Amino acid sequence: MSYDYEKVEVPADGETITADEDGTLDVPENPIIPIIHGDGIGKDVGPAAQKVLDAAAEATGRSVEWMRVYAGSTAREKYDENLPDDTVEAIKQFHVAIKGPLTTPVGAGFRSLNVALRQKLDLFANVRPTYHLDGVPSPVKEPSTMDMVFFRENTEDVYAGIEWEAGTDEVEQVRDFVGEEMGFEDTMHDGPIGIGVKPISEYGTKRLVRESIDYAIENDRDSVTLVHKGNIMKFTEGAFRDWGYEVAEEEYGEDVITEDTLWDEHDGEQPEGTLVVKDRIADNMLQQLLTRTGDYSVIATMNLNGDYMSDAAGAQIGGLGIAPGANFGQKRCLAEPVHGSAPKHAGEDKANPTAMILSGRLMFEYMGWDDAGQLIRDAVEESISSKKVTYDLERQIEGGEKLKASEFAENVVENIHELS
């Protein structure tokens, strides 16, 4: 597939990652990888992460040919629009890409460009592995017990953007329909009202839960927990739980058992080689993240729960400066940190680039570059263990040396050279 780009240049030297029908990638040693630096601190952490990823690629005998693409403020400058087709088409064509954070206005203005990218590219699984690196300060006593991988459904839920603003004709039509025709007249207060719709489909749920179970099996994880608020939102979050169990029970045979089976048939002793699928109600799960951290491994949940939970879990492993993520779809990966554009720190070369660097690690692993990924993790861990850190960690580490974002990246690059 080729595309006539309007304002970006395809690097002449790199090669294109290709994918066959069943989704297997063919990754050359010098792939072209689109990158969006992002808004706010994206300007700082984007280039810093790029340096580290370059060094890890080079140290393992490869190179990355970066292709700068644009969204958010940089796209407005270059294209006079928020999300140009060039950017979406580049990610489609090259299969693998990385982005920094993009700012979304609150309450009015354009809709989230992050959500738009996930929807346009059908990146249905937002995967956020949350693990503790040696030396990272944490507000909890045993941060190393946190080792969870969040699978967050990425294309529906209240993030689908089906909502109507108070005072519009549209919202009054919806109010009439929901009130008069559907019988919920007494449920809504009089006066101005905003109304949103929360779609949760069997298709969206099952492909996300399937992805989480496949991941758990491939990575020797012992459980997948479906997190929902199905006691209250019965036909959306409750249906997510039921469809999730259906996938587990109907598609995986005896190697995947439910928590009920674990207790009814195995007295709570998990048989070797099995995966347990369980579920928890979301409010309880938020406290379990702290009180029974080690009991959970892979989490599958919907868009909003996953958003809240991944920030909360990120706090336990040192904060948003550390927490990586990536969005996956059919033959596609768009890596991005959990954090946003943190406007108050923008352009100061101070934000922690670790989350973006470790998101790059996820991207490399998707490409089959596990050795480069491991090198990145080891090198970052080395910098942090030697207390050479950015402001967010330095304020919590006694005797820490405060580095700028770019200096931290240089330190990690030095470690890559030493370790390789």
Ligand SMILES: NC(=O)C1=CN([C@@H]2O[C@H](COP(=O)(O)OP(=O)(O)OC[C@H]3O[C@@H](n4cnc5c(N)ncnc54)[C@H](OP(=O)(O)O)[C@@H]3O)[C@@H](O)[C@H]2O)C=CC1
């Ligand atoms: N995927 C995306 O692109 C996302 C975009 N957003 C968008 O980002 C914007 C800002 O959101 P906001 O709610 O402020 O959340 P942010 O995640 O941007 O920042 C919140 C706070 O987290 C800390 N933090 C975040 N990233 C880092 C980092 N790399 N290094 C060190 N500390 C960090 C800072 O805390 P402190 O100041 O205490 O040091 C910061 O003030 C919004 O427009 C939001 O919509 C939000 C999330 C994801």
Ligand SMILES: O=C(O)CCC(=O)C(=O)O
């Ligand atoms: O799109 C946004 O601005 C926020 C998204 C977000 O918080 C997330 O994906 O974690």
Ligand SMILES: [Mg+2]
């Ligand atoms: Mg978020």
